[in-house]
Amino acid sequence: MALMGRMMSDPLLISSLLKHAERHSGETEIVSKRVEGDLHRSNWREVARRSRQAAQAFARLGCEPGDRVATLAWNGHRHMEIYYGSSGSALVCHTINPRLFPEQIVWIANDAQDRVLCFDATFLPLVEKIAPLLKTVKHFVLMTSRAHMPASTGIPGLLCFDDLLDAETGNYVWPQFDENTASSICYTSGTTGNPKGAVYSHRSTVLHAYAAALPDAMDCSSRDVILPVVPMFHVNAWGLPYSAAIVGCKFVLPGPHLDGKSLFELFEGEKVSFSAGVPTVWLGLLNYVKANNLKFSTFKRTVIGGSACPPAMMKSLQEDFGIEVIHAWGMTEMSPLGTLSKLTTRQLGLPHEQQQRLLEKQGRVIYGVDMAIIDDDGRSLPWDGVSSGNLVVRGHWVIARYFNHDESPLISVDGEPGWFPTGDVATIDADGFMQITDRSKDVIKSGGEWISSIDLENIAMAHPAVHEAAVIAARHPKWDERPLLVVVKKPDATVTREELLAFYDGRIAKWQIPDDVVFVAEIPHTATGKMQKLKLRDQFLSHKLPTA
Numbered sequence: 001m002a003l004m005g006r007m008m009s010d011p012l013l014i015s016s017l018l019k020h021a022e023r024h025s026g027e028t029e030i031v032s033k034r035v036e037g038d039l040h041r042s043n044w045r046e047v048a049r050r051s052r053q054a055a056q057a058f059a060r061l062g063c064e065p066g067d068r069v070a071t072l073a074w075n076g077h078r079h080m081e082i083y084y085g086s087s088g089s090a091l092v093c094h095t096i097n098p099r100l101f102p103e104q105i106v107w108i109a110n111d112a113q114d115r116v117l118c119f120d121a122t123f124l125p126l127v128e129k130i131a132p133l134l135k136t137v138k139h140f141v142l143m144t145s146r147a148h149m150p151a152s153t154g155i156p157g158l159l160c161f162d163d164l165l166d167a168e169t170g171n172y173v174w175p176q177f178d179e180n181t182a183s184s185i186c187y188t189s190g191t192t193g194n195p196k197g198a199v200y201s202h203r204s205t206v207l208h209a210y211a212a213a214l215p216d217a218m219d220c221s222s223r224d225v226i227l228p229v230v231p232m233f234h235v236n237a238w239g240l241p242y243s244a245a246i247v248g249c250k251f252v253l254p255g256p257h258l259d260g261k262s263l264f265e266l267f268e269g270e271k272v273s274f275s276a277g278v279p280t281v282w283l284g285l286l287n288y289v290k291a292n293n294l295k296f297s298t299f300k301r302t303v304i305g306g307s308a309c310p311p312a313m314m315k316s317l318q319e320d321f322g323i324e325v326i327h328a329w330g331m332t333e334m335s336p337l338g339t340l341s342k343l344t345t346r347q348l349g350l351p352h353e354q355q356q357r358l359l360e361k362q363g364r365v366i367y368g369v370d371m372a373i374i375d376d377d378g379r380s381l382p383w384d385g386v387s388s389g390n391l392v393v394r395g396h397w398v399i400a401r402y403f404n405h406d407e408s409p410l411i412s413v414d415g416e417p418g419w420f421p422t423g424d425v426a427t428i429d430a431d432g433f434m435q436i437t438d439r440s441k442d443v444i445k446s447g448g449e450w451i452s453s454i455d456l457e458n459i460a461m462a463h464p465a466v467h468e469a470a471v472i473a474a475r476h477p478k479w480d481e482r483p484l485l486v487v488v489k490k491p492d493a494t495v496t497r498e499e500l501l502a503f504y505d506g507r508i509a510k511w512q513i514p515d516d517v518v519f520v521a522e523i524p525h526t527a528t529g530k531m532q533k534l535k536l537r538d539q540f541l542s543h544k545l546p547t548a
């Protein structure tokens with residue numbers, strides 16, 4: 001019989017992260033720009049105390065282990081207190097994306113059977129409208145103080161978050177329970193069909209938070225000032241509220257104030273060193289900073305992911321502002337981190353251009369996740385940087401099943417079961433650097449050859465007149481599909497279709513160059529900031545290509 005270790009084995013619980021931060025970094029600040037408009041200063045000790053009060057308050061409202069506490073909220077200290085207060089007391093924190101359509105929000109809340117709904121004042125009109133449709137919600141809690149409660153509201157019995165907490169002592173001992181207990185739920189955006197719930201566990205969340213903080217991942221330390229632009233309502237803000245507790249650093253939360261000016265002022269005022277978000281956020285911030293001839297004084301590095309980071313944006317952040325860009329890939333079903341692009345010792349000896357090519361890829365897996373690329377028959381493909389295939393993953397923080405779905409989404413690779421198909425198409429090179437070439441549904445299939453829409457978008461984004469670019473498949477009588485470039489011009493910029501097409505010359509194989517260009521005022525985005533190519537495709541379904 002195997003010899004058992006003689007080590008302590010406390011379960012990996014989210015409450016242990018907060019206990020650690022409170023005990024060892026209690027005075028370190030948590031700063032929130034709130035919906036009310038003020039800049040609120042708190043610290044880990046205070047947030048820990050209020051999280052315990054929140055746990056007591058949820059219990060007083062009748063919540064029992066496993067019950068879902070939903071949020072419709074921006075990044076702020078009260079959201080943190082709900083994260084820790086609910087999960088820590090064996091409830092499940094269900095973050096809902098407020099940018100979804102109201103019907104989707106109702107569907108998600110009913111699917112998750114939420115018992116309590118906590119929300120920021122921004123969403124009061126929304127909640128007033130949907131409250132009668134939320135079948136399982138027993139209590140509605142406005143995340144504000146007594147002074148900011150509305151005089152009248154359409155929500156009977158609306159509760160005040162600060163009042164609920166103030167009524168509790170905070171003398172609460174975090175319970176111990178199985179680390180595989182559910183801690184939070186996040187639904188995918190549901191670009192096709194109804195959204196599906198990913199149910200994270202305490203164990204997966206703590207392991208993910210550890211890994212995310214590693215130097216080859218987000219490289220978090222106590223000396224950082226972290227400002228997650230990535231919303232706490234989607235995939236737990238990429239784990240940063242937990243990793244920040246592990247390292248005990250200052251944490252800055254921007255609330256609803258996500259425009260370039262507000263962000264820049266918060267970065268400067270609070271001496272932010274590290275941030276994370278989707279590419280569209282940086283578009284806004286960079287435009288503001290450039291237009292006003294400003295420089296960042298403390299901002300040193302950022303993780304960009306959620307969709308492909310255009311190389312031109314990476315270059316501008318690096319060369320104009322001295323900010324290190326860490327390109328990352330992941331998904332809701334992966335908590336979300338899978339890969340990050342950080343160079344190895346050997347690669348640091350390569351010429352600058354080659355290093356840049358590597359940094360533009362989505363990078364290497366962190367321990368805790370494994371990946372493979374496979375063909376349509378489930379056979380793994382070589383890691384040669386050229387063969388592209390369906391990307392599959394497995395690991396400590398990858399879902400095994402969706403909430404309320406019995407069937408397993410997992411598939412076999414070379415006969416070995418237990419891999420999650422990501423729906424992405426990728427190459428992996430000999431050093432293990434993965435590069436997403438497309439989402440399988442966005443690939444352009446031209447005469448049996450695949451064309452990567454991301455490659456074509458990246459080239460367009462490097463043109464000085466282009467603000468945003470999407471490349472979609474347009475129907476073609478001979479080739480089946482051909483690439484169509486959809487462009488939003490920068491304000492005041494002038495550029496013609498011919499100039500843009502000529503810009504591709506020498507940058508990509510001739511047969512991959514888009515057949516046509518259309519200029520639009522705006523590209524639609526999903527609730528998580530990704531370009532909605534499906535919508536664009538519907539819009540331009542009947543676009544007549546000049547080559548057709």
Ligand code: ADP
Nearest residue numbers: 188189305306307308328329330331332436439
């Ligand atoms: P959704 O709910 O919209 O699927 P996710 O955040 O789960 O939101 O999206 C995950 C998907 O986003 C990935 O499967 C991939 O297609 C895309 N994605 C994420 N990061 C990157 C990246 N760095 N480059 C390219 N695509 C990315």
